[in-house]
Amino acid sequence: MSDSIKDRVIAILAEQAMLEPGDISLDQSLEDLGIDSLGLVESIFAIEEAFDVSVPFNANAPTENRDFDISSVDAIIRAVQGLVATQAA
Amino acid sequence: MTRHMRRVVITGQGTINALGRNVPETLRAMREGRCGIGDLEFQDVERLSIRIGAQIKGYEAEASFNRQQIALYDRFTQFTLLAAREAIGQSGLSFSGELATRSGVVLGTSGGGMNTLDENYRTVYEDGKNRVHPFVVPKLMNNAAASHVSMEWNLKGPSFTVATACASSNHAMGQAMQMIRGGMADVMITGGSEAMLCFGGIKAWEGLRVMSRDGCRPFSANRNGMVQGEGAAVFVFEEYEHARARGAEILAEVVGFSMTSDAADIVMPSKQGASRAIVGAMRDAALNPEDVAYVNAHGTGTTANDKTECAAVADAFGHHADDLMISSTKSMHGHLIGGTGAVELLACIMALREGVIAPTIGYEEPDPECALDVVPNVARDVRVDAVLSNAFAFGGLNAVLALRAA
Structure with a gap:
């Protein structure tokens, strides 16, 4: 289950970055991937649609987004795993 | 001229x-x-x-x-x-x-x-x-x-x-x-x-x-x-x-206008595009930076706009930026999108006619990236002779008006 979340998040980010999933590593940041602010909100939308969750993210208040860490690919995967676990419960 | x-x-x-x-x-x-x-x-x-x-x-x-x-x-x-x-x-x-x-x-x-x-x-x-x-x-x-x-x-x-x-x-x-x-x-x-x-x-x-x-x-x-x-x-x-x-009562004079395009990003604002519009409006109005006492800001309350706008104002006004009042009345009437500049012009005319500068309400914590006099929370009585009104749109389209007292 966790692996599939990981793969699906990577697939979403890869599509946004126009890269192959295999070219994305866990320690990369969105900036490394060339994903800008519009790409980020589009990725969040794709994540919400894919996992049927609501992502608490406000582009104006990074400090309010402690429940959804976007600092790296790995952080995003863990945040989505957390959301799926709590919001599916 | x-x-x-x-x-x-x-x-x-x-x-x-x-x-x-x-x-x-x-x-x-x-x-x-x-x-x-x-x-x-x-x-x-x-x-x-x-x-x-x-x-x-x-x-x-x-x-x-x-x-x-x-x-x-x-x-x-x-x-x-x-x-x-x-x-x-x-x-x-x-x-x-x-x-x-x-x-x-x-x-x-x-x-x-x-x-x-x-x-x-x-x-x-x-x-x-x-x-x-x-x-x-x-x-x-x-x-x-x-x-x-x-x-x-x-x-x-x-x-x-x-x-x-x-x-x-x-x-x-x-x-x-x-x-x-x-x-x-x-x-x-x-x-x-x-x-x-x-x-x-x-x-x-x-x-x-x-x-x-x-x-x-x-x-x-x-x-x-x-x-x-x-x-x-x-x-x-x-x-x-x-x-x-016809002996009409004149509320204010519209003395300058400038439009610029960032030609950069569909949503992120640009300091250069905004600054060029501000400078252009002053030039069109034959105003020097020191002549302008108040700017009605675009001031949307987003991270990106407010810090970019403050940087643009500092750039356009030079050392006079520190003596300038700049407030966002969107804190009171909200962002009326296509109607916002019009409602904000009311605050500009009030400043010129009544010497009352409308405040930026909801101001709670200073931001070093917005280190200008934003007229926090309380209106201020100051006689002013010339003002600007900023508007910076998604799509990088900027429009600034300059008004003078009648």
Whole structure:
């Protein structure tokens, strides 16, 4: 289950970055991937649609987004795993 | 300046917005630093994650318009007509003969008849009906407000609508000013209107993740986004000699205007584009930076706008930026998108006529990236002679107006 979340998040980010999933590593940041602010909100939308969750993210208040860490690919995967676990419960 | 240029003055102003049903009520609220933002009330609001806005509460179309008019006038048109009645009434003008052909209307709006679209999409998609009201198209079109103003007041000169998102009104008023300057018209009814507070309007904005769930706090370190408002403001722009000849009361003079494009990003603002527009407006007005005492900011309350705007102001004004007052009245009336520059011009005229600088309310924590005098929370009594009004739109389209005291 966790692996599939990981793969699906990577697939979403890869599509946004126009890269192959295999070219994305866990320690990369969105900036490394060339994903800008519009790409980020589009990725969040794709994540919400894919996992049927609501992502608490406000582009104006990074400090309010402690429940959804976007600092790296790995952080995003863990945040989505957390959301799926709590919001599916 | 050696060439003779026709001068443009303002001889009437009108409005309806969350702060008031007319200009005196609105200016009183601005002086008191009152907030017009509250819980949104409309169908399906419970399906939104953003549920606050500066809505005109208790508004009843039936109080001002008859059944046939309501069938044709979207909410944004109604707001425009109400504001135009107040403005033209104050100017004392009536339009017939040659003056009618020398007078026009140029208004800004971004969403136009958004409520009409939303209601009729609901009818066909959600309710599954196969028939809509026959006037949907003339009701929702962006130029409906300008056209109805022209019809109500017999304005037969150049009329059109400008849609440049959050800069629509400033672009419209700049066009009005230039048309009078250039001799195309003697009187222009101008300003803008927006009525986007409906389910579809807010739902679309939610997606961008730039809206606040709890309030509009421009320039404050703890700001977390913009809050939408609705309403209209309309002005009578008149050629100076024409106004003087008939003994009209002159509220202010429109002395400069500048437009620039960032040519960079569809949503992120640019310091250079904004700064060039500010400098351009001062140059067009033959004002030096030291002459300008107050800037009505675009000040949306987003992280990106406020820090970029402050950097642009610092860039354009140099050392004078430290002596300048700059406030965002969106903290009170919300962001009226295509109508916002028009409502904000009311604060500029108040500064020039009454020597009252409208505050930036909701200001709680200084932000080192917005280290200007933002007139926090409380209005200030200062005599000023020249002011600017900034508007910077999505799409990188910037429009800045310069006004002088009459």
